[in-house]
Amino acid sequence: MAITQYDTSLAQNVDGTVRRPSLRIDGGQTSRRPDSVSVESALSIAVEKSGTTYELGLTMRTPGEDEELVIGFLHSEGVIQSSDCLSSVQMGEDRVVVHLTDSAEFDPEALTRRTTMTSSCGICGKDSISNLLHIHGPELSESFIASHQNVSDSVSGLRTKQKTFDLTGGTHACGRAGPDGKITDVREDIGRHNAMDKLIGAALLAEEIPIDEEMVVVSGRASFELVQKALKAGFPAMVSVGAPSSLAVDMANEHGMTLVSFANQDRMTVFSGSNRISVD
Template sequence: MVLNGPPPSMNTQTQCRTMASTEKQFDVSKLGGHGASRIDDVVAVELPLSIRITSGDVSKSMGITMRTPGRDRELALGFLYSEGLISEFSEVSEIKTSTDSIEIICRSIDHEILNDYNRISTITSSCGICGKDSISNMLHTHGPKLKNGPQISMNSIETSVNDLRKRQPLFNSTGGSHASAVATKNGDIVHLEEDVGRHNALDKLVGHLLSNKQLPADELMLIVSGRASFELVHKAIRAGFTVLIAVGAPSSLAVEMAREHGLTLVGFAKKESLTIYSSPSRVSIS
């Protein structure tokens, strides 16, 4: 939710108005070949969310993440699942939410993992896992060994990527959000999440799947709208995905982790062209 205050003074350089909880409209100056003009521009909302996990007498803050408001429940669940702090939705007994905070109350928790967990206090929308306080902690992935997964075709990948572009209302309005989606082996998208942070979009997606008892997601493809960073590969493996399709490029650490765990990592996915960086046997030309 965006807090509404008094309207800005008429001599304010840039005025704005709140539209929906995910979008905000600003009066801006635009310069171009035809000179300068004043227009209304819509941007994606970014606000802090404090996440806390509680079990019995033990309660720990997981820090503050910068996110697009909405689907906070799924975001927190997906985040905790990706970090290995919860493994099933049945472990959660209660969820308490407010405008800028959420508390996940669990019936039980792995106290060893919780005690080893340390992050800096604020996680920006551009970085989720970079708050870890040590390299060894960051590189540890909690989760089962990946299964064989589906066999998919280039046509299925092209279908899912094209559909992804059509199903991003926040991006279409603002140009400032990322998307994560799951699709069948035929390329049919079954669910999609958006957020200003690529890791938040994936956490929301994983939280949705967790809530609906659809993890591990070994028979579904994961598609992301941007580059494939290490953190996205980490989250994909934890959720049991065997195929990760990225519209953009992967990082070196993303490729190395995908190869280590047997994840099929596809980058630069576009019409009639893609690059497979690991486990290519799951992808066929026809």
């Protein structure tokens, strides 16, 4: 039975959220009221080069920062390396068309073959398992050093900036932090990979790629897709609140990235690159 009756309490004005009727049961008591949920909707992505438009398909995302999302995704796929590869970006309500310059390296057959995406799946369409660990990215900084306290500060700092999560409990977050643990930029999305793409896309548009003296902090687990995206952006260190996957650890070790997981105020586990973590 659909829930359609609820009270008229005002909704908080937070982008990427909508109000939906709900029946709340708490301590045996029921109440009907609207509740905030994160928006999930489809975004159509296309690339145009030399007069030909290539449809890359759909991704499910939380609307907002769509340009950053698509630019970050294309960077992680190796289509663009800098803003010099962009001629223009055409924005629609639920569609983004990226116009590439002639200098952009774009193999439409390869990219369209491996771009089946959902909000929870980053590169499910990759056509070769052997290509997953062996990627090309910028040289990672060996001078970056962070302490346990710095890592802890970055995690707590990220949490204070998750406004959509505070309201809905339904989004992931990625943030940039300096060696001192201070968060400088954050993006949220219903998909963890989208949040990372938005963060990296914003950095690329600001001409801050590669990122060489910062760590990227993620609010959930560390998957190999997130490690891959972080490596291509140049982050020497990645911090996750949750657990890493085996492929994430293997990829971080192969490329010399520092991977810290289960990070909080009291403890953390370093799975690779311990030379960049100092013990207080």
